[in-house]
Amino acid sequence: MTMVLDVSGVTKRFGGLTALSDVSFSLDRGKILGLVGPNGSGKSTMLNVLSGVYAPELGSVTLNGAAITGMAPNQITRAGLARTFQNLQLFGGLTIGQNVMVGRNCRMSSSLLGTIFGFSSARREEDEARETARTYLDFVGLADRFDDETSSLSYGERRLLEVARALAASPEVLMLDEPCAGLSQGEADDLADSIRQVAAQGISVIVIEHNMRFIMQLVDRIVALNFGQKIAEGTPQEIRANEDVIAAYLGRRHA
Numbered sequence: 001m002t003m004v005l006d007v008s009g010v011t012k013r014f015g016g017l018t019a020l021s022d023v024s025f026s027l028d029r030g031k032i033l034g035l036v037g038p039n040g041s042g043k044s045t046m047l048n049v050l051s052g053v054y055a056p057e058l059g060s061v062t063l064n065g066a067a068i069t070g071m072a073p074n075q076i077t078r079a080g081l082a083r084t085f086q087n088l089q090l091f092g093g094l095t096i097g098q099n100v101m102v103g104r105n106c107r108m109s110s111s112l113l114g115t116i117f118g119f120s121s122a123r124r125e126e127d128e129a130r131e132t133a134r135t136y137l138d139f140v141g142l143a144d145r146f147d148d149e150t151s152s153l154s155y156g157e158r159r160l161l162e163v164a165r166a167l168a169a170s171p172e173v174l175m176l177d178e179p180c181a182g183l184s185q186g187e188a189d190d191l192a193d194s195i196r197q198v199a200a201q202g203i204s205v206i207v208i209e210h211n212m213r214f215i216m217q218l219v220d221r222i223v224a225l226n227f228g229q230k231i232a233e234g235t236p237q238e239i240r241a242n243e244d245v246i247a248a249y250l251g252r253r254h255a
């Protein structure tokens with residue numbers, strides 16, 4: 001097994017609130033990890049730390065052995081971590097294909113001027129980005145919609161478009177924040193198939209999701225958080241039977 005991502009002792013505070021407290025876990029190449037926990041347990045904060053939105057007060061994150069803690073989000077994407085967002089973040093004024101090409105931008109060296117003045121190197125890169133975008137749109141079943149307006153997509157299709165855009169960055173680790181929100185069970189099952197194919201290509205995946213059926217059938221391992229602390233880690237079967245996890249979910253529901 002090759003470890004790709006190592007999260008060690010991460011603590012993140014917002015004023016007096018400790019959103020993450022000394023959280024550690026690691027992720028091997030081509031494996032799928034589920035991050036679960038009740039509302040407010042720190043899942044999104046962890047994704048935001050990993051993707052560079054927040055710098056942690058303590059702890060470190062390494063990707064292939066190199067520290068990425070404290071890097072800016074665009075540097076982290078270039079280093080190999082790409083993500084989708086809980087609240088969709090698509091560009092409404094761009095076509096579906098252009099939205100995916102934006103995701104490829106971090107791998108392009110041409111300047112905007114080069115593109116505007118039609119330099120041949122810029123044109124080549126743009127052609128390559130277009131091809132990459134087509135490949136990933138095909139992967140999520142949207143290839144025939146390349147030139148359509150983003151607004152023509154259903155909510156579920158927009159989620160798939162976000163996944164295609166993140167994949168266009170050629171990540172080593174793909175992070176999905178509640179990818180099933182707004183999807184039908186059928187669409188969620190199709191998405192699970194696509195994520196398995198992503199992992200089979202050697203890309204590691206971290207997924208936050210409240211849909212437990214989806215998580216349990218999809219992931220290799222689960223890290224469970226509660227009040228910012230890691231309370232359990234194990235296979236889906238182990239987590240399902242873990243008393244601390246059960247108590248965390250029941251406790252929040254009663255509260």
Ligand SMILES: Nc1ncnc2c1ncn2[C@@H]1O[C@H](COP(=O)(O)OP(=O)(O)OP(=O)(O)O)[C@@H](O)[C@H]1O
Nearest residue numbers: 014017018019037038039040041042043044045046
């Ligand atoms: N920018 C912020 N400023 C202040 N507090 C924050 C901020 N972001 C998150 N928090 C707090 O940190 C804690 C963890 O929040 P986080 O969003 O990471 O939880 P979560 O597990 O993703 O929850 P949910 O499942 O509801 O999305 C919560 O108490 C939340 O209110």
